[in-house]
Amino acid sequence: MTGPARRPRRHRGEEGETLVEALVTVTLLGVAFVAILGGIGTAIISSATQRKVTGADSIVRSAAERVVSSPYVPCARGYETPAPPAGYTVTVEVEYWDGVGAFGRPCPTADTGVQKVTLTVHATGPRPVRDTVLEVIKRESMLS
Template sequence: MTGPVRRPRRRRGEEGETLVEVLVAVVLIGVAFVAILGGMGTAIISSAKQQQVTGADAVIRSAAEKVVSAPYVSCARGYETPTPPTGYTVAVEIEYWDGVGAFGRSCPTADTGVQKVTLTVRSTGPRPVRDATLEVVKRESMLS
């Protein structure tokens, strides 16, 4: 009859981790690394989008300042805007007050002296963000 099997005692200096413990540690480090890498990727993408939005805002405000400071042109076909930086385009659309209560795309026979200028800035980069739009109302100066 044999008795219970006894494991030999480890000698001093032979203590260590088992293979399972090492594998669990490697898996945990891998999961943490993937989470950190994913967070950094999200931060980079979100930062780039915010930079595009801020750039579009600066471009549209600059264009609006130029339109506001330009003299009123009766039945204008367009107003000059600053050249946008690379990656942005500016579109100008003009509507004319009909004198009754609405803006229309065609200039009335007698210009009423009020125009609505709509500025639209588009980002043309690899990941374009939504368009920025700003409306400016121009009035003919009554001062002579």
């Protein structure tokens, strides 16, 4: 009489996990760990990028305040701006009103008393960030 094969009877405390169950558990934990690390890495990169953009915005506004408060210089090649902190560069371009309807370069023979000063802040570093640009219209004061 041959019957179905009988499993050996387990005693208390001998019940455990199979190798397949352990492998599935380790795989799921690995995938979750990689996803969490990826999210943290993305957050760090986004934070650094936002910090650079905010810093560039603050620098360009500070430079614009300096340009606005400085005296008008006929046919100026540029205006003095505060020295930017490390990791940033500031460029200043001046265009002149031609008296007809457009700004251009070079300075016309007779300065019309209106300039467009374009301030550009570039954040340097391993991850490029868009340049921050601000234009200021500067007029010669009629008070003299």
